[in-house]
Amino acid sequence: xxxxxxxxxxxxxxxxxxxxxxxAQDLNFDEYRQMLADxxxxxxxxxxxxxxxxxARGPKNATLEQCDLGLGPGVVEGAAAQMPRYFADTGKxxxxxxxxxTCMETLQGIPSxxxxxxxxxxxxRGKIASLxxxxxxxxxxxxxxxxxxxxxxxEMYAMGEKxxxxxxxxxxxxxxxxxxxxxxxxxxxxxxxxxxxxCAAEGWGSWPAYRVSNSQFWTMQHRLWDCFRQQxxxxxxxxxxxxxxxxxFMAGKGNGGQAVWPGVKR
Amino acid sequence: MASPMRIRAASKDGVTxxxxxxxxxxxxxxxxxxxxxxxxxxxxTELSAKHNDKVVLxxxxxxxxxxxxxxxxxxxxxxxxxxxxxxxxxxxxESRTDEVQVS
Amino acid sequence: MNNQRRDALKAGGGLxxxxxxxxxxxxxxxxxxxxxxxxxxxxxxxxxxxxxxxxGKPADSADIQITAPDIAENGAVVPVGVVSNLPKTEYxxxxxxxxxxxxxxxxxxxxxxxADVQTRxxxxxxxDVFAVVKADGKFYVAKKEVKVTLGGCGG
Numbered sequence: 364x365x366x367x368x369x370x371x372x373x374x375x376x377x378x379x380x381x382x383x384x385x386x387a388q389d390l391n392f393d394e395y396r397q398m399l400a401d402x403x404x405x406x407x408x409x410x411x412x413x414x415x416x417x418x419a420r421g422p423k424n425a426t427l428e429q430c431d432l433g434l435g436p437g438v439v440e441g442a443a444a445q446m447p448r449y450f451a452d453t454g455k456x457x458x459x460x461x462x463x464x465t466c467m468e469t470l471q472g473i474p475s476x477x478x479x480x481x482x483x484x485x486x487x488r489g490k491i492a493s494l495x496x497x498x499x500x501x502x503x504x505x506x507x508x509x510x511x512x513x514x515x516x517x518e519m520y521a522m523g524e525k526x527x528x529x530x531x532x533x534x535x536x537x538x539x540x541x542x543x544x545x546x547x548x549x550x551x552x553x554x555x556x557x558x559x560x561x562c563a564a565e566g567w568g569s570w571p572a573y574r575v576s577n578s579q580f581w582t583m584q585h586r587l588w589d590c591f592r593q594q595x596x597x598x599x600x601x602x603x604x605x606x607x608x609x610x611x612f613m614a615g616k617g618n619g620g621q622a623v624w625p626g627v628k629r
Numbered sequence: 630m631a632s633p634m635r636i637r638a639a640s641k642d643g644v645t646x647x648x649x650x651x652x653x654x655x656x657x658x659x660x661x662x663x664x665x666x667x668x669x670x671x672x673x674t675e676l677s678a679k680h681n682d683k684v685v686l687x688x689x690x691x692x693x694x695x696x697x698x699x700x701x702x703x704x705x706x707x708x709x710x711x712x713x714x715x716x717x718x719x720x721x722x723e724s725r726t727d728e729v730q731v732s
Numbered sequence: 733m734n735n736q737r738r739d740a741l742k743a744g745g746g747l748x749x750x751x752x753x754x755x756x757x758x759x760x761x762x763x764x765x766x767x768x769x770x771x772x773x774x775x776x777x778x779x780x781x782x783x784x785x786x787x788g789k790p791a792d793s794a795d796i797q798i799t800a801p802d803i804a805e806n807g808a809v810v811p812v813g814v815v816s817n818l819p820k821t822e823y824x825x826x827x828x829x830x831x832x833x834x835x836x837x838x839x840x841x842x843x844x845x846x847a848d849v850q851t852r853x854x855x856x857x858x859x860d861v862f863a864v865v866k867a868d869g870k871f872y873v874a875k876k877e878v879k880v881t882l883g884g885c886g887g
Contacts, residue, residue: 390881395801398811399852404697406635407652551805551881575809578654578696629805644846657854659832674768685845691773693828693836693854695809701850702839 390551396627405496405573405625408580412497415490421471430466432459432498444502444622447611449513456519458610459498460584461602463491479601483585488601495571495582499624507568507622509614516611519604523612526605527557532596538609540594542566552629557613564620567613572626580625583610631725638713638731645707645731647678647685649700649715657692673698676717680707680731707731772835778827778862781834785825786871787864793818793872798863800878804855807880812836813850818867821847830859855880 416427416439432442433450447458453465467473473487481488511520530537541547542557555562571582581589587606591599599606632652639646651673658670670692678686685704707713709731716726772784782788799813814824824847825838836853847865855861860875 390803392801392803392805395804395811398799398801399809402648402650402699402701404650404699406650407632407697410633410635575695575806578808655854657832683844684842686842686849687840688849689768689773689838691833691835691837693831693833695852695854699811699850699852701813702845703848704845706844 390548390553392551392629399575399627400623403573403625403627404575404578405571405580405627406500408493408496408573409500409625410497412493412495415494416497421467421473423470423472425470425472427463427466427470427494429470430463432462432466439498439501441502441505443499443624444505445508445510447516447519447607447614448510449515456513456515456607456611458583458602458607459495460491460582461607463494463498464602467491475602481601483581483588484579492571492580492582492585496580496625499571499622502622503624505622507564507614507617507620509611509618511611511615511618516615519608519611520615522604523608523610523615526609527612532594534595536594536596538590538594541590557616560616560618561620563613564617567610567617568620568622568624569626569628571624572628574628576629631723634715634717634725634727636713636715636727636729638707638729640707640709640711640731644703644705645680645711645713646703647701647713647715649678649698651698651700651717651725653696653698653717653719655690655692655694655696655698659692671719671721673717673719676700676715678702678716679714680704681712769835769838772838773833775834776832778829778834781827782864782871785823785835785838785864787825787866787873788871790864790871790873793865793874796863796865796872796874798861798874798876799850800861800876802877803879803881805881807855807857809852810855810861810878810880811850811852812861812878813848814863814865816847816863816865816867816872818847818865818872820868821865822868823866824849825864826851826853827862827864828853828855828859829862830857831855 419426429436433445433448434442443459447456449456464475464478468475477487478491484492511517527538541554545556547554555566557563557566570586573580584601584606587609588598635650637648653673654671656668656671660668662668672692673690676688676690677684686702711731712728713731714726714728716724718724769784772781775781775784795817797815800811804810812826814826816824822841824841826836827834828836837851839849841847855878858879860877862873862875865872
């Protein structure tokens with residue numbers, strides 16, 4: 364059975380390798396994606412996240428309702444569209460995941476180390492993913508509006524740009540190897556050219572997302588981690604500067620584009 | 630304990646449209662885990678939806694229905710504030726019932 | 733085959749799981765439905781699946797519309813909708829010809845409910861998707877091909 368599957372996959376790959384056999388038109392999934400957008404199973408994670416936001420938890424037995432995502436304590440509406448951003452209280456540029464970590468630590472007393480040293484989709488890191496689903500839903504349809512004016516944001520943008528083109532690992536790949544030109548794809552999946560404003564917005568504005576292939580909800584931290592893994596390079600530490608810098612670069616490039624959150628992906 | 634469903638029911642021009650997302654693995658019984666052992670089938674088998682006290686849809690699912698199943702249907706009648714209840718059971722005898730008010 | 737399931741179904745006899753739960757007092761009796769149609773869901777050919785739902789050889793009908801993408805990016809989730817314009821539609825079944833078990837889902841449509849249902853199914857490969865409809869006591873069928881591309885890594 365497994366062998367058969369592999370043979371079928373190889374068969375499909377060889378078909379794609381023949382440029383004339385399958386055209387980009389044949390691989391138009393717009394209709395498919397449109398049909399999935401209504402009733403995105405990410406809503407199940409959003410529900411869980413909303414519940415978590417309002418549930419008193421942790422050593423301090425507090426909710427996250429006073430969490431400041433940049434627009435004031437407890438303001439969720441539109442907050443994700445303006446992230447990552449510089450936060451004066453921590454003196455850092457933070458993306459949504461790392462900001463939620465700060466809120467969980469300061470309000471609830473849940474140590475960030477539990478998230479950083481944890482695993483995707485499990486424990487406190489898994490809970491952050493559900494919270495992300497809840498928060499981004501309240502920026503759905505809004506324009507990406509990341510303020511790059513603070514010196515720390517400029518610094519992170521520059522670092523993100525550098526990281527994007529930095530080649531490393533056994534394959535000597537950078538992010539740009541897959542996402543630096545138009546018309547690239549892995550098998551049937553089109554890869555957005557993130558060096559263009561339009562595609563940066565498309566990429567940034569469609570993650571986090573529910574992945575139908577494994578029925579999982581992935582945050583941008585998870586997505587970036589998997590890009591590093593596919594590059595066969597060192598896996599980044601959760602919410603480390605390089606991941607946030609890449610996010611600032613992508614979001615900043617995509618400024619003005621529309622956030623379609625949460626997304627739904629193959 | 631199964632996770633809650635997301636049910637949306639909206640009434641417009643005398644027709645209520647219901648959309649349901651269920652949290653369920655819908656395991657087919659045909660897959661193997663990383664050590665090569667078969668993963669037992671685990672899927673929803675039956676589902677019913679009731680508007681106030683009347684059954685407006687009943688369904689049977691097999692393992693071919695996707696993970697985290699989606700279901701949408703429409704019935705005549707239904708007004709804002711009416712009760713809509715959806716229940717499912719699976720092949721292991723687990724069940725879940727959730728209700729919403731029609732909007 | 734999952735023995736536990738088989739035993740549970742055997743024990744359930746004609747009651748179905750809802751019936752069992754009702755008998756055990758776990759759910760209210762009015763929620764109990766007809767038995768889960770095991771023979772239809774286990775059927776290994778279209779003919780056997782059609783026979784198991786009592787459809788025999790359904791007549792082709794242009795009054796049944798199947799909404800599904802021409803091509804699906806991932807076979808794990810393929811949206812399928814069925815609308816029947818046949819008067820007195822009382823039952824709709826979705827079958828995937830090339831799946832190990834063809835019958836994916838079936839719906840009882842009581843009076844007052846529109847013959848308009850949507851769900852999402854798994855497809856192992858490119859296949860015809862059939863909508864089998866029972867209207868005014870007779871069975872009808874329509875089909876649509878859905879191409880499935882095999883996914884790998886990425887995305």
